Amino acid sequence: MLRSPPQAVFVLTGAGVSAESGLGTFRDAGGMWSRFDPMRLATPEAFAEDPDTVLDFYNLRRCGVLAAVPNAAHAALARAEARLAARGGRLFLCTQNVDDLHERAGSRTVVHMHGELLKVLCQACTRTFARRTDILRTDVCPHCARIGTLRPDVVWFGEMPHHRDAIEAALAGSDLFVAVGTSGSVYPAAGYVSLARARNIRTCEINLAPSDNADAFDEARYGRAGEAVPAFLAELGL
Template identity: 65%
Template sequence: MNVFVLTGAGISAESGLGTFRDPGGLWHRFDPMRLATPEAFADEPEEVHAFYNLRRQGVRETVPNAAHAALARLEAGLQARGGRLFLCTQNVDDLHERAGSRAVTHMHGELLRARCTACGESRPWADDLSVDTACPACGRRGGMRPDVVWFGEVPLHLDAIARALDAADLFVAIGTSGAVFPAAGFVARARGAGIPTHEVNLAPSDTAGLFEAATYGPATRAVPGFVDDLLTTFSGSRP
C-alpha cells in the first residue's frame, strides 16, 4: 500500500506552534502581505527578519507530539509490510523529522534553513538572521533569507508530489485548512484518479465535502488512532 499523507499547521498546534487562519492564529496577529512576500523582504528586511527569528525560536523550543510520532510509526510500519509513505507537509517546522520520520517533503520550505538571494546557496540554519548576516558561500551581506515559500512564490517539489499522489492507494490530509492551493486541490486530484481519500482534522476543512471518510478530533488522539487502524487493516489484507 502506498499512502500519501499531507499535513498542515493543525498537526503541530498541540505542540504549541500557532496555526495561521484560526482565531488567534499568526495571520490574525501579523499581516502576511507585509511579512511573507519577496517585496516585503526587499522593502523592510529588518521587520521580516524579526518575525521569522521569532518563529524560528518558537520551533527550536517546541517538541513533536503524539501525532508526529504516529506518522513516523506509519512510515516504518508500511515499509515493513512492503508499502510506502509519502509524507508531504505544508509546515516549515522540523517536528516530523524530530519525531523520527525519515522522508519528508516540505512543499513550503523549511524555517530552519536559510538561502542566499545572491548565489542561491541553501543550508541548515538554526540561528537568527539579519541584514548583516553574510552568506557562508559567497560572502554577500543582506541577502540571506528564510528558505521558505512566500506568497507569490511557487511551492517546492511539485513534480515529485504529483507523481507520488498519482501512485497512491490512499490520500490522507491531516490538520489542513483546505484553503491554501495547490495543496487544497490534492483531494480533488485524488478523487479524480479514483484514489480513496480520508480527512483527519480537528474540525471539517474547507474541502471536507470532497473526502470519502473523515476522523475528527485533536491530532494527538485522532492521528494515532487512525494510524493504528490503517496498519491493522493493511496487515489483515495481506495474504
C-alpha cells in the first residue's frame, strides 16, 4: 500500500460504483446483458433495424438514472478530487458509466469514455446536447432541423470509446491507478492496468469480487464500493 498521499491519481470506474445507487451492472450474474441481448439493443445495426425498441430501452434507462442518487463511493471520490486539488495535485476520473452520479456527487471533472445517457447525438450533424426527457423518432434536431436522426450519446458495441488520447495521456502522468467496480473484460478500459504497470505506476483494484484481470493489479480491496472506496482513500490521506 502507498504510505504517503499520491499527487496524480487516475481512477477508472465501472458499473459497480453505481450499483449501490440502484443502477444495474452489466456482465455479472443477473446483470443487464444476462437479461437483454446487447446485439439487439446496443449496436448501430440494432438502431438502424428497430429504432423504436432501442429508444424505448434507453428511455427507460434514462428514467432510472434520473431517479438514482449518488452513494458514498461517489462522494468519497469527489472529496478526494477536491483535497488533491488543494494540495496542487489532481484526480483524473475516467468512467465507463453513462450516468451522471459522479457529477451530482460533486466531482468537477469527469471523462465519460462510453458517453452520457443524459445527452443526445444527432447522426446527421454530429452535434450533441443535453436531454433529460425521452427521445422519440419524431423529434427534431435543434441544430440541423432534421427529423428522426437523434440517438442516445452513448458508445455502442462496435463503436470507438470517447477521449482515448486524453485518457491515456492522463494515465501516463499518474502515480496511482485505481479501478473501481469494473469487470476487467471490456477493452480498451481493461487494458489500462497493463499500461500503468508498464510505466511502474502503482495499481489497485476496488471491487465486490475479483475482476477478470485482477491478477494484473498490485493490490486489491474487496467489498461494497460505498465502504471500500472511502476506506481506501482514507488510507491515502484523501
